[in-house]
Amino acid sequence: MTTDMKKASSEVLANADAVAMRMAELLIDAIETCPEQKARIALSGGSTPKRLFEILAQPDMAKKIDWSRVEIFYGDERHVPVTHDDSNHKMAQSLLLSKVSLPASQIHPMPTSSSAKEDAATYQSILQKSYGSDTLEPGRPLFDVVMLGLGTDGHTASLFPGEEVLDNDRDWVSISAPKTAPHDRLTLTYKAIQSSRLVVFLITGENKVPMLKRLKQADDTIPSGRIKSDGKILILSDRAAAGEG
Numbered sequence: 001m002t003t004d005m006k007k008a009s010s011e012v013l014a015n016a017d018a019v020a021m022r023m024a025e026l027l028i029d030a031i032e033t034c035p036e037q038k039a040r041i042a043l044s045g046g047s048t049p050k051r052l053f054e055i056l057a058q059p060d061m062a063k064k065i066d067w068s069r070v071e072i073f074y075g076d077e078r079h080v081p082v083t084h085d086d087s088n089h090k091m092a093q094s095l096l097l098s099k100v101s102l103p104a105s106q107i108h109p110m111p112t113s114s115s116a117k118e119d120a121a122t123y124q125s126i127l128q129k130s131y132g133s134d135t136l137e138p139g140r141p142l143f144d145v146v147m148l149g150l151g152t153d154g155h156t157a158s159l160f161p162g163e164e165v166l167d168n169d170r171d172w173v174s175i176s177a178p179k180t181a182p183h184d185r186l187t188l189t190y191k192a193i194q195s196s197r198l199v200v201f202l203i204t205g206e207n208k209v210p211m212l213k214r215l216k217q218a219d220d221t222i223p224s225g226r227i228k229s230d231g232k233i234l235i236l237s238d239r240a241a242a243g244e245g
């Protein structure tokens with residue numbers, strides 16, 4: 001089964017906190033029902049997942065998760081040192097990963113210390129090692145959950161409009177050099193994102209109204225509109241992003 005954006009489900013929740021809580025529930029469920037020993041989860045970057053990370057780090061919530069069954073990956077990363085304020089990993093590490101019982105060996109940040117091209121190839125090898133093969137097999141998804149955001153230009157992960165990576169159907173990880181963003185980036189490709197049990201878009205705030213509308217219409221002229229999953233796709237948004245605020 002392949003799900004494209006035309007077949008995506010959506011839920012509109014009261015506010016950004018409710019979206020984060022719902023995402024936390026989905027993660028708990030995905031970890032509990034993961035058919036393999038460990039659930040591979042790709043975190044999204046940007047500002048939207050911040051609230052989720054804070055919620056998951058709260059002791060009452062953190063104890064609902066068997067962290068020994070979790071492997072953390074990233075959907076994209078700014079090609080900056082991990083100490084940089086724009087680093088997705090820095091944010092996830094400080095708000096969540098440093099606060100729960102998750103061994104460092106189960107956290108896989110995108111490397112950013114060599115050239116972006118070399119770092120993309122290294123991350124692909126890290127994913128292939130975890131998956132146990134360098135070929136994606138039908139019926140055995142790479143990720144249990146891929147979290148995605150939505151940029152006001154329609155990008156998701158670091159799949160930006162006009163970038164070569166949009167046509168890369170060979171690699172799992174690629175470089176992206178958006179002209180509209182301050183740093184080069186590394187990103188999962190469409191192919192890697194598709195190999196998933198569940199893709200969830202987290203979209204909050206009224207500045208996302210026009211793009212969320214296009215995403216729900218499965219507009220394939222924006223990069224997010226071309227996302228597919230071998231499992232399910234869910235768009236979680238708040239009322240403000242849905243234009244109901």
Ligand SMILES: O=C1O[C@H](COP(=O)(O)O)[C@@H](O)[C@H](O)[C@H]1O
Nearest residue numbers: 044045046047048148149150157
């Ligand atoms: O999927 C993603 O979307 C965001 C958009 O970020 P936000 O700050 O509006 O939440 C993107 O830039 C991010 O890196 C990515 O993972």
